[in-house]
Amino acid sequence: MSENIYDKEELMLEDPIGLSDLMTGTKFTLRSNYQEDDEESELFPELQTGEDGVNLNTEDFISPWNKPFAELIPSMDKIGMNIYKKIVKHPIDNESIVGRRCCVTISYNAFMEHETCPFDSTFMRGSNLTFVTDDEAVLPGVELAVKSMGRKEESQFIIPYKLLYGELGCAPRIKPKADALFVIQLIDFSEAGDEEATEVVSDADKRKYSYMIDKILEVKTNAIYHFRQGEYLKAASAFNRAINRLEMCNLINEAEEIEQRNHLIKLYSNLMTCYNKLDKPKQVCTAFKELGRLTETDRNPKALYQFGKAMMALGDYNAAIAALKKAKRLKPDDPDIATQLRVLDEKHSKHKEMESKLWRKAMGNCEPTFAEKSFEVDEKFKKEVDDLVTSFQNKPKESKVNVPDGLSKDEIDFIKDFVKDFKMKFVISEVHGKKSCYLTKTGRFL
Incomplete structure (x- = not known):
C-alpha cells in the first residue's frame, strides 16, 4: 500500500x-x-x-x-x-x-x-x-x-x-x-485497518513480536486511512500507538530486529508527515531524532524533506536548506522537493530583507540597502564581500583594506551599498595612471 x-x-x-x-x-x-x-x-x-x-x-x-x-x-x-x-x-x-x-x-x-x-x-x-x-x-x-x-x-x-x-x-x-x-x-x-487491534491482547502476548506484528500493521493501516481522509490528528495518534506497541515487543533473533527496525523507520517517517500537516514542527524534529537511532537520516529523502519543512517553519533557514538539498541529491527529480526549495528560497529572501530593514531602522539609516536593490552579481561574490567586510570590521587598528581591481559596475555598486551599514566607504583612486580600490572606515554613515 x-x-x-x-x-x-x-x-x-x-x-x-x-x-x-x-x-x-x-x-x-x-x-x-x-x-x-x-x-x-x-x-x-x-x-x-x-x-x-x-x-x-x-x-x-x-x-x-x-x-x-x-x-x-x-x-x-x-x-x-x-x-x-x-x-x-x-x-x-x-x-x-x-x-x-x-x-x-x-x-x-x-x-x-x-x-x-x-x-x-x-x-x-x-x-x-x-x-x-x-x-x-x-x-x-x-x-x-x-x-x-x-x-x-x-x-x-x-x-x-x-x-x-x-x-x-x-x-x-x-x-x-x-x-x-x-x-x-x-x-x-x-x-481502513483497526486502531484497537493491539488493545484486546493479554499483557504476555503484547511482548511477542511474532504475535503482535499483524495487529500492529492493522493499526498502521488505520493511520494511513485517517491520513487519506485528512484526519491528521487521528492518523498521528494511530502511528504513535503502532510505534509504542512495536517498541515494546521482545525480539528473539536478528531477523525480527531487522524487520522491526524497517517498520519503525516507515512509521516515524509517516509520523513526521502528520506533524507537519498539523503544523507541529517541534514534534517533527523529535520524530526525526528518534529516526536517527534507527537509520542514517542523511540517506532518507522522505525524512529529510519533512525535517526541512519543519526547520523552515521554525525559522532555521540554514538547517532547512541543508536538509532539502540533501533530499534533492537523493531524489533529484522529485517535484515536491524542488517546489519546497523554491518556497524556502522566497521565504529566506523575505526574511533577510525584513532583517535588513530592522537593522537600518535601529541604526537610523533609512536608505535602501543591497538587499532591496537588484545587482547582477552572483552569490559567491556576495559572500566574498561579506567575508572581507567582516574581517576588516574585526580589525579595529586597521583603517584600510585593498579590494581587487577589475570589478564590473554592478559589483562596484553592490560593494558601495553593502558597506554603508558598516560605517565604511568604498574608494577607487588613480595615481600616476595606476588604479587602486580599497575600503576605509569613516566613523559615520555615508
Whole structure:
C-alpha cells in the first residue's frame, strides 16, 4: 500500500434516507409504490428533479428487471447466504476484492419485486454512500454483496428479506418479507485497518513480536486511512500507538530486529508527515531524532524533506536548506522537493530583507540597502564581500583594506551599498595612471 500518505460520523450524515436509515427504522421521507392499502402512487416531484432542483433522467432509475425475481435468479450466481449475483461490468482488478475493515464508496439503486422505480437510490440524492465494512453501518445483505465486488465493478444482486428488513418490513415503503434487487456500482475502496487491534491482547502476548506484528500493521493501516481522509490528528495518534506497541515487543533473533527496525523507520517517517500537516514542527524534529537511532537520516529523502519543512517553519533557514538539498541529491527529480526549495528560497529572501530593514531602522539609516536593490552579481561574490567586510570590521587598528581591481559596475555598486551599514566607504583612486580600490572606515554613515 502506498504511504505517500477521509470521518465515519460525517459519512452517515450524508445518507439521510439511505441504507443506514432503513436498517434502523428511521421515518422515511420518500414514497414507494408499496402502500398499506395498495393504492397506486408515483415518485414525489422533488425526487424527479433531485435534491438540488436538477432534472434527473428517469431512465436511470428504471429497474433492469420487472418480472418475478424467480425468473432472474437462474441467470445469476449464488454467492452465499442465499444472495444471488450477476456481474454487469467486471472490476478493473480481479485480484483486488473488498475485505475486512475496508472503506468503500458505492452508488446504488434498490428495487422491490415487480416495481420499476427504486425505493432507495444514491442517484436521487446526488451523493454516493461511503462506509467501513464490519462496522455494522449498513444492512448485512448489502455488506455481503459489496464484499464480493472489485474496484469499478457493477453488479445486480437479489438479496433475501432476512438480510434486509426482516419479516415485518418497514411500512409504508417496505413490504413484509420483501426481497430486493440492488444494482450496485463499487466506485472505490481502501483498507481502513483497526486502531484497537493491539488493545484486546493479554499483557504476555503484547511482548511477542511474532504475535503482535499483524495487529500492529492493522493499526498502521488505520493511520494511513485517517491520513487519506485528512484526519491528521487521528492518523498521528494511530502511528504513535503502532510505534509504542512495536517498541515494546521482545525480539528473539536478528531477523525480527531487522524487520522491526524497517517498520519503525516507515512509521516515524509517516509520523513526521502528520506533524507537519498539523503544523507541529517541534514534534517533527523529535520524530526525526528518534529516526536517527534507527537509520542514517542523511540517506532518507522522505525524512529529510519533512525535517526541512519543519526547520523552515521554525525559522532555521540554514538547517532547512541543508536538509532539502540533501533530499534533492537523493531524489533529484522529485517535484515536491524542488517546489519546497523554491518556497524556502522566497521565504529566506523575505526574511533577510525584513532583517535588513530592522537593522537600518535601529541604526537610523533609512536608505535602501543591497538587499532591496537588484545587482547582477552572483552569490559567491556576495559572500566574498561579506567575508572581507567582516574581517576588516574585526580589525579595529586597521583603517584600510585593498579590494581587487577589475570589478564590473554592478559589483562596484553592490560593494558601495553593502558597506554603508558598516560605517565604511568604498574608494577607487588613480595615481600616476595606476588604479587602486580599497575600503576605509569613516566613523559615520555615508
